[in-house]
Amino acid sequence: MSQSELSPGSPPPIHANTIDEKPHGTWERITRGPGLVSVLAVFVALVLGGLLIAATDPKVATTAGYLFSRPSDFFQALWAAGTDSYVSLFQGSIYNSRQGFEPFLETLTVSTPLICAGLGVALAFRAGLFNIGAQGQIIIGAVMASYAGFAWHLPIGLHLLLVILMGVVGGAVWGGLVGLLKARTGAHEVILTIMFNYVALYFLDFLLNTEAFQRPGESNPISPVMDPSAVFPALPGSRLHLGFVMAIALTLLVSWILKRSTIGFEFRAVGANPAAARTAGVNVARSTILVMALAGALAGAAGVAQVAGTEKVLTAGIAASLGFDAITVALLGRSTPWGTFLAGLLFGAFRAGAVTMQISTGTPIDIVLVVQSLIVLFIAAPPLVRAMFGLNRKAKSRPPTKPKHAAPAPAAPASQGGGA
Amino acid sequence: MSAPAPTLSATSPVLAPVAWKTPIMLSAIGLLSLVFFGFNGSDQSATFGISTGGDVFTLPDLVVPGIATGIVLGLGMCVLAGYSIFLAREHRPTPGWVPVVFAALFIFAFLVWVVSGARTPQISLAGLIAGSVTLAVPLVFGSLSGVLCERAGVVNIAIEGQLLGGAFSAAIIASVTGSPMLGLLAAAVAGALVSVVLAIFSIKYVVNQIIVGVVLNVLVSGITGFLFTTVMQSDPELYNSPGRLSVIEIPVLSAIPVIGPILFRQSIVGYLMYIAVAAVWIGLFKTRWGLRVRAVGEHPKAADTLGIKVNTTRFVNVVLGGAIAGIGGSFFTLVAIDSFTKEISGGRGFIALAAVIFGRWNPIGAFFAALLFGFADNLQSILTIIGTPVPSQFMAMLPYVVTVFAVAGLVGKSRAPAADGEPYVKG
Numbered sequence: 001m002s003q004s005e006l007s008p009g010s011p012p013p014i015h016a017n018t019i020d021e022k023p024h025g026t027w028e029r030i031t032r033g034p035g036l037v038s039v040l041a042v043f044v045a046l047v048l049g050g051l052l053i054a055a056t057d058p059k060v061a062t063t064a065g066y067l068f069s070r071p072s073d074f075f076q077a078l079w080a081a082g083t084d085s086y087v088s089l090f091q092g093s094i095y096n097s098r099q100g101f102e103p104f105l106e107t108l109t110v111s112t113p114l115i116c117a118g119l120g121v122a123l124a125f126r127a128g129l130f131n132i133g134a135q136g137q138i139i140i141g142a143v144m145a146s147y148a149g150f151a152w153h154l155p156i157g158l159h160l161l162l163v164i165l166m167g168v169v170g171g172a173v174w175g176g177l178v179g180l181l182k183a184r185t186g187a188h189e190v191i192l193t194i195m196f197n198y199v200a201l202y203f204l205d206f207l208l209n210t211e212a213f214q215r216p217g218e219s220n221p222i223s224p225v226m227d228p229s230a231v232f233p234a235l236p237g238s239r240l241h242l243g244f245v246m247a248i249a250l251t252l253l254v255s256w257i258l259k260r261s262t263i264g265f266e267f268r269a270v271g272a273n274p275a276a277a278r279t280a281g282v283n284v285a286r287s288t289i290l291v292m293a294l295a296g297a298l299a300g301a302a303g304v305a306q307v308a309g310t311e312k313v314l315t316a317g318i319a320a321s322l323g324f325d326a327i328t329v330a331l332l333g334r335s336t337p338w339g340t341f342l343a344g345l346l347f348g349a350f351r352a353g354a355v356t357m358q359i360s361t362g363t364p365i366d367i368v369l370v371v372q373s374l375i376v377l378f379i380a381a382p383p384l385v386r387a388m389f390g391l392n393r394k395a396k397s398r399p400p401t402k403p404k405h406a407a408p409a410p411a412a413p414a415s416q417g418g419g420a
Numbered sequence: 421m422s423a424p425a426p427t428l429s430a431t432s433p434v435l436a437p438v439a440w441k442t443p444i445m446l447s448a449i450g451l452l453s454l455v456f457f458g459f460n461g462s463d464q465s466a467t468f469g470i471s472t473g474g475d476v477f478t479l480p481d482l483v484v485p486g487i488a489t490g491i492v493l494g495l496g497m498c499v500l501a502g503y504s505i506f507l508a509r510e511h512r513p514t515p516g517w518v519p520v521v522f523a524a525l526f527i528f529a530f531l532v533w534v535v536s537g538a539r540t541p542q543i544s545l546a547g548l549i550a551g552s553v554t555l556a557v558p559l560v561f562g563s564l565s566g567v568l569c570e571r572a573g574v575v576n577i578a579i580e581g582q583l584l585g586g587a588f589s590a591a592i593i594a595s596v597t598g599s600p601m602l603g604l605l606a607a608a609v610a611g612a613l614v615s616v617v618l619a620i621f622s623i624k625y626v627v628n629q630i631i632v633g634v635v636l637n638v639l640v641s642g643i644t645g646f647l648f649t650t651v652m653q654s655d656p657e658l659y660n661s662p663g664r665l666s667v668i669e670i671p672v673l674s675a676i677p678v679i680g681p682i683l684f685r686q687s688i689v690g691y692l693m694y695i696a697v698a699a700v701w702i703g704l705f706k707t708r709w710g711l712r713v714r715a716v717g718e719h720p721k722a723a724d725t726l727g728i729k730v731n732t733t734r735f736v737n738v739v740l741g742g743a744i745a746g747i748g749g750s751f752f753t754l755v756a757i758d759s760f761t762k763e764i765s766g767g768r769g770f771i772a773l774a775a776v777i778f779g780r781w782n783p784i785g786a787f788f789a790a791l792l793f794g795f796a797d798n799l800q801s802i803l804t805i806i807g808t809p810v811p812s813q814f815m816a817m818l819p820y821v822v823t824v825f826a827v828a829g830l831v832g833k834s835r836a837p838a839a840d841g842e843p844y845v846k847g
Contacts, residue, residue, distance in 0.1 A: 052643070056650040130630055187827040188836075190577070190630055191777060194770050195820040195827075206813035327634055364649035366762075369642025373635045377617075380632070381625035 038332070040385050041378035042346075049371040050082030053363055057081035085363040092356020093349035103352060105238040109310060111348025113138070113302035113322050115247040118329030118340040119254050120175070120298030125335040126258060127291040128271035133178060133193025134299040135323025136200035137171040141300025143204060144170030146307040146314035147213070149226035159229040160308065164246075167304035168297045174200065175296015176289055183285035189292070197323065205316055213314065223314035232309045243309035247341075250301060255337040257294075267291050299323065325351075328376045347372060443508045446501035446522055453526060454494030457533040461490035466536035469544040470677060479677055482545070486536030493529035497522055531799075539807035548795075548802060550681040553690075556794025557755070558583055558765070560693050561748020562772025563779065563786035564700050565611075565741035570781055571704060572737035573717040573839040577633025578618050580769025581640035582742050585610040586749020588644040591760035592652065594662030594753075603662055604689070604750050611746020612739050614640055619738040623731050626843045637769070645762045652760060665689060665754045687755045689747065696744055701783040713737060717837035720844040730844045745769075774823035781837060793819040 054060050060081050063074040093107045117134045124131035145167030154162060178192045207213045208221035215224045232241035257264040269277040270287045278284050306318050329347055333339030350372065354365040378385050466489075468482040500522050504514040535541050562579040569576035586607035594603025618636055622629040652660040665687040674684035683694075704710035713733060715723040720730045752764045771793050778792075779785030800815035 052646065056647065132630075132634065181824070181828050185828040187824075191773070191827050192824060195774065195824045198767065198770070198820040199817050199824075202813040202817045206811050209811070209813075324634070324638060328638065331631060331635075364646050366642045366645030366649065369638050370646060371642075373639035373642060376635045377621065377627075377632070377639070380627040380635075381621055384625055 037382045037385050038334075038379055040389060041375050044378055044385065044388065045371050045374035046086065047082075048374055049367055050086065052370060053085050053367060054078050054081040085357050085361050085367070088357045088360045089350070089353035091353070092360075093353030102238065103356070105235065105240040107345065107349045107352040108244050109239045109241065109348075110352045111344045112241075112243045112247045112309060113305040114325055114329050114348050114351075115341055115344035116250055116302035116305055117299045117322055117326035118333065118344050119250055119337060120171075120295040120302070121326045121330035122333060122335040122337065122340045123254055123258070123267070123298065124291055124295040125330060126271050127267040127287065128274065129179075129182075129288065129291060129295075130190045131175070131193060131292065131295045131299075132190055132327065133175065133196050133296075133323070134302070134326040135319055135321075136193065136197040137174045137296040137299035138303040138306070138319040138323050139197075139200040139204050140174040141167040141171035141296075141303030142307045142314060142318045143207060143213075143303075144300075145304045146223055146226060146318075149230035149308060150224040150314075151212070153227060154229065156229045159227060160232065163226075163230045163308050164301070164304050167307070168300045171300020171303060172293045172297035175299065176293030178296075179289035179292025182292070183288045204314075204318070208314065208316055215313075221316050226308060226312050230308060231312055232305075234309075239310060241305075241309040243305040246301065246305065247344075250298060251337045251341045254298070258337065263287070263290060299326070302326070325372070328372050331376045332379060334379075440508055442514045442519065443501060443504040446497070446504050446514075446519070449526065450494065450497035450501040450522075453497055453529055454491065457529045458487060458491035458494040461533055462486040462537040462541075464536045464541045466532045467542040468531075468535070469542070470546055484532055484536075486532060486541075489532045490529055493525050493532070497525050497529070500525075534803060534808045534810055535806070537809050538803070541806070543802055543806060546678050546681065548798060549678060551798040551802070552791060552795040553682045554756075554794070555797045556790045557690060557693050558748040558751045558768050559772045559775055559790035559793055560697065560787055561751070562745050562769050563775040563790050564696055564783055565745035565748070566773055566776035567704075567779075567781055567783050567786055568700060568713075568737050568741035568744065570776065570840050571717045571837055572713050572734045573720060573837060573842065573844070574619070574622060574734050574738050575629040575633065575841040576618070576738070576741060577630055577773065578614060578636040578640075578742075578769075579745055579772050580765055580767065581633075581637040582611040582614045582745035583749035583752070583765040583769050583772075584637075584644055584763070585614045585640045586746030587752040587764050588647070588749075588760055589746075590750035591662045591753035592647075592659055595659050598663070600663050600665045600754050601688075603754055604665070604747065607746040607750035607754075608743040609746065611749060612743040614746075615739045615742025618742070619735045622843065623734055623738075626845065629841055629843070641763060644760075648760060648762055656759070660759050662753055662758055662760075664758045689751050689755050692747060696747075697783050697787045700744075704783065714837070716844075717839055720839050720842075724844070724846065730846075734844070745772075748772075771819055774819060774826075777836075778823055778826045780835070792822075 054077075057077070059077045060074070063070075063077045067074045092103050094104050095101050096103060117138055120137065121131045121134055145163045148163045148166040149159075152159070152162070174196060178189055178196060181187050181192055182189045205221065208223065213223050215222050232243045232246075234241040258268065266277070266282045266287050267290075269280065269282055270284055270291075274284050277287075302322060303319070306322070307314055311318060325347060329343045330340050332343035332346070333341070350368045354368045357363050357367075358365050463486060465483050465485050468484075470479045470482060500518055504518055507514055535543055562583055565579055565582060566576050589610035590600075590603040590607035593606035594600045597603075614636060617639075618629075618632055621627045621632045648660075667685060667687050668691070670684040674680045676684075686693075702710075704713060712723065712728050715726075716728060716730050716733045723733075724730050749765065753760050772790065775786050775789035775793060778789035779787065796815060796818045800812050803810065803815060804812045
């Protein structure tokens, strides 16, 4: 947000401390690499979440009253409170004996928009841009897609393609507008995208109260149902739809863009060092506009997945908190396409399982937000996680080959592997 | 924040520059207003009530005809735009009072236009202003938090979380202890705690400040939502009935029309707001401490060279800012309504962020920006009641659109502290 960051495509050091040194030796490679830190971060976040659940559990509170006379009761209650919720979270998202792997299909359904929007955020990260605006881009994408879905009546196949196209274009315009403003005026994309989110939200609210969008004879802000020809075909007996295949395809596409294409190379160059990229002949302004438009298009695809897949109507809450979840998804996935894909699956599982969890154990869905944000916080600060498990000391006993203070490496997003 | 990128602002300063941006903007808005608010105005008259019940003397209602007033004000704006064009041709800059007067004329013309076009063309001006100030209270506190953090070089996206955390702990502590004043204190502590996390991660672990801010908002929203469901809803009588901070009326002064209610008929949070604005402004611009803070925000290396502890200064400022935003959060649960609900802050932290930028990182500027946003918010609800042709959603959009224009440099220039958002690592 500084003056120097004003040049388009300035690099946000995302995981500032993660990439400062090359690991030597097997032990160090394991303890210093990003993989272990990610696993430990998830673990610590789950433990802290479990403690929060246990702290508010009435049974834990009662047994704590006679902690010293019968400590075993207390610890049993503590363990039960902490783990029961996670067990039912698992049962609601992956497998349970009654439904088999049916919950997992629900997880894939919930993951679809998360992956698409997460890819949008990740792509922008790689170009050094913070796309906080996935929320607004999803909304505009959903608005355009749903309009094409219920207002036009076209043959099967063509209709769905047009719905997808409209949604993607909608998101691209909304994202590209931010890129344009940033490239032309130097306004910071974080502020712009936050403001654009709210404008999109109120715009959606306005549209749903107009004749063109409101379902006839309905006083609530809800659109007509999309035509059957305009929605993704679903797997019989579940909500899983073809949109998930779109999410896989988009992951492949983003991976290809970043690794193999010229524009992807330009994005990464701008993300790593905009001044150097400019000197090397990259059109930084064009790259900024393009990457924001692409990011918006991906988020728009998430909007399509919502209206043409999961919901089949446009409502005021169509984007829920997807746009903000997408940020955590991209961060957990370390801005790589397949990392984002896996992170999207994980958070999709949390979301899907949380519903079951709330019903069977009474643990509020909000715990998912807590765990999710803790994971991202810990992943962003690897030294903290390593310190918690005493991994720093082991490393320090070896001859230090790196400067004591890890300089915030601006090239962070770009240097974390060339893609997946 | 919105200063044009170096390559783009390359209007050569060697020849006397002709700044055409302002004259062109003013002319365009002036002409549009003349046509839209004047010639296309309503033939009804707009009535503005000025006095309220308890005033010492009553002023008569202000009644103005729709079209005529629109034309007069529109012409006034065109005259100002013409003056600006004249100055630009003479290679002289437009003085600062011109846009201010212009904006005032515009707002009044807009008010006359919407009110005279409404089903019941009558609103209480005093109520409108008093309501705007009330709605602006959390925004002002939030934006002061933003100013304090960003002046020291730490971007504070977590204002929303600080407000929400403050609102929650104010509610629960005031309910349990039965003392709203303790709730107020707890709100400050909660806001400061959110800030401590922001400071530890962004200053000690050098994690990107924007990421920490975004994630903290989600974290606070999750924790408060979780505790609301598990604790507060289990026994709302005990945990979620904080009671309200009483309104303190200053005798005599509070009976002055219009300004009495906004300055002298407030809760303690309202008075604290005025004190905080003044204190932050004096602190930042009139004291040695403020000079140091600004040095840290503009050029940390130079400040460090002169012996100022950069990261300690940042830490203190972030925590202080959090405490202030926390107090602002208590407004929701101790003043506005007397209970907590999920997401009670409703995105106002982000409007406060907008107010920071629109107010150009200056406490007083942020105060007036917050008032403007509070005004838009209040006008929106009043206009829905009197039934105007403008959809309320567009009124609600206004703060955000204005901010986009502000950061894009279309409305004046606002420049962030130079080291805003950049971690400082010694050596």
